[in-house]
Amino acid sequence: MWVMAIIVAIAVAGWFAVSCAPDRAGAERPVSEEEAALLASMRERNHGSEPVALRMSLPVEGETVTIDGYLDWQVPMVYARVPVDEGEYRLVQAIPGLIATRADDEAAFAEIRVPEDGWNTRQMLSGASTPLETTIDILASSLFTLTAAQADDPAELAEKATWREEGIIDGEPVDSFRAPIMVESSEQGAGEQAAPGPEALYSLDGDGDLRRFQVNTGSESLSAVDFLRDVEFDTAGLVPIDLLGGPATSPAEVDEDLAEAISEVRHENWEQTATVEMSVPVGDNQVATGTGSVDWRTMTAYLRVSDGTGDRLLLARPNGFATLDTDEEELPETPPTDGWETHALADENVAESFGPVETLVYRLLEMASEEAQDAAETAEEASLLRVDGTGDDSVYVVEFPVAGDASAAAGESAFRYHVGDDRLREVEMMSYYGVASAALEYEDFEMVAIPWDVSEKIG
Numbered sequence: 001m002w003v004m005a006i007i008v009a010i011a012v013a014g015w016f017a018v019s020c021a022p023d024r025a026g027a028e029r030p031v032s033e034e035e036a037a038l039l040a041s042m043r044e045r046n047h048g049s050e051p052v053a054l055r056m057s058l059p060v061e062g063e064t065v066t067i068d069g070y071l072d073w074q075v076p077m078v079y080a081r082v083p084v085d086e087g088e089y090r091l092v093q094a095i096p097g098l099i100a101t102r103a104d105d106e107a108a109f110a111e112i113r114v115p116e117d118g119w120n121t122r123q124m125l126s127g128a129s130t131p132l133e134t135t136i137d138i139l140a141s142s143l144f145t146l147t148a149a150q151a152d153d154p155a156e157l158a159e160k161a162t163w164r165e166e167g168i169i170d171g172e173p174v175d176s177f178r179a180p181i182m183v184e185s186s187e188q189g190a191g192e193q194a195a196p197g198p199e200a201l202y203s204l205d206g207d208g209d210l211r212r213f214q215v216n217t218g219s220e221s222l223s224a225v226d227f228l229r230d231v232e233f234d235t236a237g238l239v240p241i242d243l244l245g246g247p248a249t250s251p252a253e254v255d256e257d258l259a260e261a262i263s264e265v266r267h268e269n270w271e272q273t274a275t276v277e278m279s280v281p282v283g284d285n286q287v288a289t290g291t292g293s294v295d296w297r298t299m300t301a302y303l304r305v306s307d308g309t310g311d312r313l314l315l316a317r318p319n320g321f322a323t324l325d326t327d328e329e330e331l332p333e334t335p336p337t338d339g340w341e342t343h344a345l346a347d348e349n350v351a352e353s354f355g356p357v358e359t360l361v362y363r364l365l366e367m368a369s370e371e372a373q374d375a376a377e378t379a380e381e382a383s384l385l386r387v388d389g390t391g392d393d394s395v396y397v398v399e400f401p402v403a404g405d406a407s408a409a410a411g412e413s414a415f416r417y418h419v420g421d422d423r424l425r426e427v428e429m430m431s432y433y434g435v436a437s438a439a440l441e442y443e444d445f446e447m448v449a450i451p452w453d454v455s456e457k458i459g
Contacts, residue, residue, distance in 0.1 A: 213227070267370070423442065
């Protein structure tokens with residue numbers, strides 16, 4: 001998956017520091033062949049299931065925190081409303097490796113709708129700042145191990161899993177098992193698994209559906225997740241926010257018409273200008289925003305950037321970039337003449353000033369070419385990830401290599417592009433803290449008058 005391929009993998013150190021302390025060890029017995037097969041098919045069964053409602057119970061500092069939420073097995077993604085203070089809540093979304101939070105919107109959550117704005121992202125575990133956040137991170141990470149495209153090895157589970165007890169959950173008879181948490185490893189071949197991590201408790205009904213999951217998140221008692229499979233709800237609004245990658249993708253080949261459109265996209269920009277709206281996660285709970293323009297006629301980007309620590313103007317050309325702190329609330333039509341700090345791309349220390357904002361800006365500058373790409377070559381190299389909208393309003397989310405890009409499997413590129421009406425509409429880039437985006441609106445305007453001494457240094 002595109003998001004999982006770029007983001008740093010889920011930190012598992014917290015899992016290995018905890019273990020289940022079975023209080024019914026004397027009642028346990030080895031699993032039968034039938035039970036091992038049931039456990040082995042659980043993750044694959046989950047992967048093919050519809051999203052499910054959750055009720056999570058987390059022990060935090062001697063108290064139990066109850067959280068309602070939803071889990072999409074295929075992304076995978078958790079959406080929840082979390083109590084944080086007396087009577088106060090926050091909305092949370094989580095995907096492997098990343099957590100996004102925003103102010104509460106009780107009405108939106110009740111409608112299973114995800115607000116579009118107001119979100120910040122952070123890394124799981126390393127970005128947590130409270131015991132509750134750490135516990136949520138460990139539990140969410142554990143939940144993401146419960147889905148897999150392929151079944152597990154029943155012989156391995158026959159060796160390592162044990163039956164614990166019978167019970168009733170939501171009126172359904174269940175059998176509870178103690179078994180390893182299976183953590184996927186990108187270093188292994190298809191169908192293989194990593195060595196078992198710590199153990200968890202799994203309660204399965206007669207159909208093999210998981211009804212309850214319990215895991216040690218670092219407290220004396222276990223965290224528990226009940227899967228409310230009898231709760232029906234509209235799943236249409238249950239999608240990751242754009243900072244977490246947006247709706248799920250499924251890489252496929254591009255057809256002849258789309259390949260032709262993609263091959264012309266950069267050439268169409270060669271003599272064009274466009275306004276730019278940027279959103280770039282740059283740190284834990286820190287998203288930079290930028291507004292401005294890109295002029296492919298002169299290969300110039302000019303933006304006002306705000307990142308929470310201050311505001312600055314940014315000028316970029318092929319040979320370098322320049323920045324200037326500003327108190328102006330709007331982007332000046334003409335750049336100021338003095339005070340710019342310039343950075344040539346050839347400078348030895350340029351990396352110290354070149355962050356994700358600059359990376360995305362330079363990708364925008366690369367979105368123009370004097371010549372079109374070869375359509376047949378594009379058809380071989382490009383992938384269609386998803387289609388947003390329908391009919392004449394369709395926008396195709398695609399990926400294709402640009403000169404200098406590292407080779408990547410389909411769906412795992414560091415950049416992807418929104419193409420609509422045969423024009424580039426948006427560029428997305430994976431950063432360490434989430435998905436950055438630059439939305440484009442084509443508009444004619446005069447060339448930006450760059451101060452001469454700045455132009456000499458940046459091209």
